[in-house]
Amino acid sequence: WKRNEVSLKMAVIDVSENNDWSAVRLESQPGAFGSTYPINGFIYPTGG
Template sequence: MPLGHVAVVTGTVNDRVITIDQSHWGQSGISRNIRVVDVSPGNDWSAVRVELNRQSGTFGSIYPTYGFIYSRPDSRSNVMVAEASENSSEISDQYAEAPVTAGGVEDHYLSREFVPHRRHLISRVKRHVN
């Protein structure tokens, strides 16, 4: 998807099929309960076919995936953790994985290495990083 795409896994049918809700620049709105089939030879979700909107049982081209579905990393070096204090009546942990290039709180979580897609590049703005 060269112009942008976001999908959220909403269910697991079996080890090779999931359902997603998705939205991308090629459509308006959100498509719900779309099936995605793992067609990778190693059953590692590195290649998928996505059910075509409004055409149940019809799947599109094979797309390579990058970080589409993956296990948690062994290293916790790129995991941000937010916890409730021990005095809280409702203690819970929240985990959000972040890319190594993500900026911190002081950078308002802006990536230090962000390069806009050429189609979206209007002008280059230099940003001073201390």
């Protein structure tokens, strides 16, 4: 992660209470996940 840059291929984990991807944590360093962020929208499977 670098300020003011787009990061690609970061791991994301669902940490929402209902497992609905409404809250996620992003891998900020290898093996380390940062703060929880609320999200909305759609996540499609690979090739979706």
